[in-house]
Amino acid sequence: MNEWLHNPKKFAEGNKMSFAGLPDAAERANLIVYLNSQGSNLPLPAAPAAPAAGAEGAAPETAALVGDAAAGEKAFAKCKACHTIDAGGANGVGPNLAGIYGEAVATGRGGFAFSDALKAKGGTWDDATLDAWLAKPSAFAAGTKMSYAGSSNPQERANLIAYMKTK
Ligand code: HEC
Incomplete structure (x- = not known):
């Protein structure tokens, strides 16, 4: 089931x-x-002895995961329909993501027209915010223009984040 x-x-x-x-x-x-x-x-x-990882429990569980940048690069194939990630890459449906790790959310990116929903989030892209965003963009910023359902696999998200750190 x-x-x-x-x-x-x-x-x-x-x-x-x-x-x-x-x-x-x-x-x-x-x-x-x-x-x-x-x-x-x-x-x-x-019930398992350890507290079950519910929607809110996702962060501690993923904090222990070690991302694999090479696997993340492969997983990034599904992001490429909308994103470039090399420095100087063009904005497409989504913004160029070069150096996104540690940067302010929805800021700069060559004047990319972010949604008000994502702009309203504020903060920076770190492990926790990227993990929540990639798990379910529409839950992280209701009304976002990123039409991507999200990745339900914590390891895949950790890999994607590890890859973005290298860019
Ligand atoms: C169908 C197109 C599409 C796909 C697929 C997609 N994105 Fe996006 N992405 C967008 C759009 C559009 C935005 C801007 C969202 C907004 O303004 O609400 C965005 C924004 C982002 C941001 C925030 C950028 C910033 O400057 O704040 C990150 C990080 C990101 N995407 C990562 C990814 C990753 C990683 C994947 C693949 C797992 C992915 N996206 C898949 C369209 C897409």
């Missing part, structure tokens, strides 16, 4: 459910518990 709700297309290639899936693990868990309460009542697995 978890795999199906996460990515129906991957679970059963060619299936008829036109639903992209739920990247948020806590949301999937809540749904599964709800479905289970509707007459099936299968025994629930015991």
Whole structure:
């Protein structure tokens, strides 16, 4: 059920459910518990000893992850539709991301027209802010123009951040 709700297309290639899936693990868990309460009542697995990583628990969990810049460069392929990252690269659908790590959010970038939503966030791009942004842009800055659903994989996000640090 978890795999199906996460990515129906991957679970059963060619299936008829036109639903992209739920990247948020806590949301999937809540749904599964709800479905289970509707007459099936299968025994629930015991809760892990360590506090479960919910939406808010994501930061400490990822803080322990070590990003792999080479893997991040590969993962960046999906960002390239909208972003260049080498110094002097042009802005496209999204801004050029050279040197983005440690920079102010939605600032400069050759006059890129950021959304008011992202401009209103303020702050700088560090491990925590980039991780939250890449997990779900629309949750980090509701109304953002970055039409990217997010990466639900903490290791992939850590890799992407490690890669951006090298640029
Ligand atoms: C479909 C196009 C698209 C894709 C794909 C995309 N982005 Fe973006 N990105 C944007 C846009 C547009 C913005 C500006 C958002 C705003 O102003 O609300 C942005 C903004 C950003 C910013 C903030 C830049 C700043 O100066 O504050 C970062 C960091 C970023 N994207 C990283 C990524 C990464 C990493 C990926 C791949 C995992 C990615 N984006 C995928 C379009 C995209």
